[in-house]
Amino acid sequence: xxxxxxxxxxxxxxxxxxxxxxxxxxxxxxxxxxxxxxxxxxxxxxxxxxxxxxxxxxxxxxxxxxxxxxxxxxxxxxxxxxxxxxxxxxxxxxxxxxxxxxxxxxxxxxxxxxx
Amino acid sequence: xxxxxxxxxxxxxxxxxxxxxxxxxxxxxxxxxxxxxxxxxxxxxxxxxxxxxxxxxxxxxxxxxxxxxxxxxxxxxxxxxxxxxxxxxxxxxxxxxxxxxxxxxxxxxxxxxxx
Numbered sequence: 001x002x003x004x005x006x007x008x009x010x011x012x013x014x015x016x017x018x019x020x021x022x023x024x025x026x027x028x029x030x031x032x033x034x035x036x037x038x039x040x041x042x043x044x045x046x047x048x049x050x051x052x053x054x055x056x057x058x059x060x061x062x063x064x065x066x067x068x069x070x071x072x073x074x075x076x077x078x079x080x081x082x083x084x085x086x087x088x089x090x091x092x093x094x095x096x097x098x099x100x101x102x103x104x105x106x107x108x109x110x111x112x113x114x115x
Numbered sequence: 116x117x118x119x120x121x122x123x124x125x126x127x128x129x130x131x132x133x134x135x136x137x138x139x140x141x142x143x144x145x146x147x148x149x150x151x152x153x154x155x156x157x158x159x160x161x162x163x164x165x166x167x168x169x170x171x172x173x174x175x176x177x178x179x180x181x182x183x184x185x186x187x188x189x190x191x192x193x194x195x196x197x198x199x200x201x202x203x204x205x206x207x208x209x210x211x212x213x214x215x216x217x218x219x220x221x222x223x224x225x226x227x228x229x230x
Contacts, residue, residue: 034218043119043205043221044158089158102171103148103207103219105158 003027004092006106013113019077021109023090026071031095034103035064035075038087047088048075080113087111117142119208119222127228133194136225140187140208146170147189148219149181152203161204164189193227201229 013019036044050057063076090106120139149161160173164183181191207219
């Protein structure tokens with residue numbers, strides 16, 4: 001049973017516009033959320049994270065929003081650039097109190113930014 | 116600072132054989148996690164090691180095992196290979212400060228093909 005869901009397998013956006021990638025989760029124990037970007041033949045690269053005590057975190061062109069009541073988070077990229085074209089994974093970590101780092105990933109959304 | 120390195124990058128084995136994959140974490144990182152990526156299941160957590168101890172384990176059969184050495188380098192072993200074990204195996208390291216969550220840094224992966 002998938003605990004982290006990315007319902008859009010792909011997304012195409014025009015260069016300069018906003019890209020919005022969505023992620024839903026079902027496990028109420030998830031306490032920390034991360035977004036990773038992955039190019040072919042490379043490992044995922046960390047982008048941005050958010051703790052469950054916050055509802056927004058910003059880092060340059062990337063902003064993550066968390067709606068705990070809806071169990072939903074989204075990644076906004078503004079403005080989108082062709083180099084942003086990659087697969088984006090949403091991931092979550094449950095609270096364990098012991099420093100465990102088991103990431104549960106969504107299946108990814110392939111973003112294509114069209115010049 | 117050198118990133119996470121994984122060897123070998125590509126591997127071809129036949130059913131029934133066993134395989135050992137190696138991961139060297141970022142210097143100073145004590146937590147090493149392993150993930151399996153397949154087209155159908157996405158990225159799935161295998162296990163995590165910290166200070167030579169397995170701290171967490173995903174839902175994989177006992178054919179999948181691992182270990183961590185005193186220098187934090189880690190190996191994972193898959194015995195009695197099956198066709199379904201064909202996947203990209205990713206290793207990630209983290210500084211694992213217990214007081215907070217830390218992002219995981221991924222290596223490029225080992226592409227295992229089972230024939």
